[in-house]
Every structure is written in structure tokens, then in C-alpha cells.
Amino acid sequence: MPKTQAAAQPETLTLDRIQTPIGTALVVTDEEGVLRAFNWTDYEDRMRSWIGRRYPKAALAEGRSPTRPAFERYFAGNLDALSSVPWDGAGTxxxxxxxxxxxxxxxxxxxxxxxxxxxxxxxxxxxxxxxxxxxxxxxxxxxxxxxxxxxxxxxxxxxxxxxxxxxxxxxxxxxxxxxxx
Known part of the structure; x- marks a missing residue:
């Protein structure tokens, strides 16, 4: 099960760009700080298209994700850092x-x-x-x-x-x- 189950479609999604040793990560979170999408800048068009289909009413704005510190710790070597990141995948x-x-x-x-x-x-x-x-x-x-x-x-x-x-x-x-x- 997801770490959290969102009750409704988000109204606003925040897109953060995080530098990692393997490229710039795209981290999308909702108003509650729940991870909704993750990808890499070389797949940004594909990710934006996916977001548009799954969250058609949500506004996507660039900003800082509350999950950023966890991603930074993971890529710096703290391999358990992402276990506390709440997520919700839109799928079957x-x-x-x-x-x-x-x-x-x-x-x-x-x-x-x-x-x-x-x-x-x-x-x-x-x-x-x-x-x-x-x-x-x-x-x-x-x-x-x-x-x-x-x-x-x-x-x-x-x-x-x-x-x-x-x-x-x-x-x-x-x-x-x-x-x-």
C-alpha cells in the first residue's frame, strides 16, 4: 500500500528539480507533501503528459518539495532516507x-x-x-x-x-x- 492514500485529486502539484549524481531528478508532490511523480529531466515531457492525464485539474508549479532533504540524503549515501517519503501512485x-x-x-x-x-x-x-x-x-x-x-x-x-x-x-x-x- 502507498504510505498515504490521498482522498481527492490534488489541486496543486509542486515540481522540484534536484541535482543527483546521475542527473537532475524531477520530484512532484501535492499540497500535503505526498510524492505523486518522479522522473528525470530527459523524460520531462513524458512525465508532464502523464501528470496531465492523471491529474487533469491540478496546477503544476515549480518550487521546493518537502521531500527534497530525503532525496538529498539518499543520493549522499543514506540508503534508508526514502523510506519515510509518503507516496501515492495513480494506477489500477x-x-x-x-x-x-x-x-x-x-x-x-x-x-x-x-x-x-x-x-x-x-x-x-x-x-x-x-x-x-x-x-x-x-x-x-x-x-x-x-x-x-x-x-x-x-x-x-x-x-x-x-x-x-x-x-x-x-x-x-x-x-x-x-x-x-
């Missing part, structure tokens, strides 16, 4: 179940898509789990980067495989490195 019940289960993957560990499918009680739904994982709107906080291929290799990541590689290495996870830095 199935997607939300997958996203909530992603939060069960311990820092420094990885799961396969098959293991994630088993964890939600749908062992035959590996492809659907992969699609839900790939549509996670609050990446890094909901650690979709911790899901790898059945052979231990890196597989798709919305922010690009070099970022996935960095995040996993930052967290001390083991994986087969087949991505150029």
Missing part, C-alpha cells in the same frame, strides 16, 4: 499492489519479475507484473530498479539502464553488469 489496483510489494524488496537486494509475481500471489502474471513495474510513477521511492532479469542481468528501467546500474551499485546490490557506464 493491480499496479498499486505491485508497487506496494516493490517496497518489500530490501535495500541492497534484487528480485526477479517471477519472484515479484509470486509475492503478489499471481505467479503466472510475470508479464503483467513487468508492465506494472514499468509504469511506476514514483520510481526510486518505490524501488522498481531492484527488479532484474531471471538470469541476474539488468532489464529495462524508465530512467535508462545506466541509471539503474548506478542505483543498484549505490545500494550494494549484486547483478550481472552488461551495461556500459
Amino acid at each position: 489496483e493491480f499496479q498499486k499492489k505491485v508497487w506496494a510489494t516493490l517496497c518489500d524488496i530490501p535495500t541492497g537486494e534484487t528480485w526477479t519479475y517471477a519472484k515479484l509475481a509470486r509475492a503478489i500471489g499471481k505467479p503466472a502474471a510475470v508479464r503483467a507484473v513487468g508492465l506494472a513495474n514499468g509504469s511506476n510513477p514514483v520510481a526510486v521511492v518505490v524501488p522498481c530498479h531492484r527488479v532484474i532479469g531471471s538470469d541476474g542481468s539488468l532489464t529495462g528501467y524508465g530512467g535508462g539502464l545506466p541509471r539503474k546500474k548506478w542505483l543498484l551499485a549505490h545500494e550494494g546490490a549484486t547483478f550481472k553488469d552488461r551495461v556500459a557506464a
Whole structure:
């Protein structure tokens, strides 16, 4: 489950740009400080389009997110810093179940898509789990980067495989490195 469940559509969303070792992160929070979207500047158009579809009545304004300190601590090496960030992903019940289960993957560990499918009680739904994982709107906080291929290799990541590689290495996870830095 999300750390918080918003009762209504937000009226205002704040977009913060946070410098990280792997690019500028886009962090979108609502009036309550709940994370609604996370992406990278090279995917800003895609994220804005997604926000427009999910929160059509919300005004998006640049500003400072109350989650900024947690993101700064995480990227500086405090790997537990994001565990306190409240989030709410706009998605189907199935997607939300997958996203909530992603939060069960311990820092420094990885799961396969098959293991994630088993964890939600749908062992035959590996492809659907992969699609839900790939549509996670609050990446890094909901650690979709911790899901790898059945052979231990890196597989798709919305922010690009070099970022996935960095995040996993930052967290001390083991994986087969087949991505150029």
C-alpha cells in the first residue's frame, strides 16, 4: 500500500528539480507533501503528459518539495532516507499492489519479475507484473530498479539502464553488469 492514500485529486502539484549524481531528478508532490511523480529531466515531457492525464485539474508549479532533504540524503549515501517519503501512485489496483510489494524488496537486494509475481500471489502474471513495474510513477521511492532479469542481468528501467546500474551499485546490490557506464 502507498504510505498515504490521498482522498481527492490534488489541486496543486509542486515540481522540484534536484541535482543527483546521475542527473537532475524531477520530484512532484501535492499540497500535503505526498510524492505523486518522479522522473528525470530527459523524460520531462513524458512525465508532464502523464501528470496531465492523471491529474487533469491540478496546477503544476515549480518550487521546493518537502521531500527534497530525503532525496538529498539518499543520493549522499543514506540508503534508508526514502523510506519515510509518503507516496501515492495513480494506477489500477493491480499496479498499486505491485508497487506496494516493490517496497518489500530490501535495500541492497534484487528480485526477479517471477519472484515479484509470486509475492503478489499471481505467479503466472510475470508479464503483467513487468508492465506494472514499468509504469511506476514514483520510481526510486518505490524501488522498481531492484527488479532484474531471471538470469541476474539488468532489464529495462524508465530512467535508462545506466541509471539503474548506478542505483543498484549505490545500494550494494549484486547483478550481472552488461551495461556500459
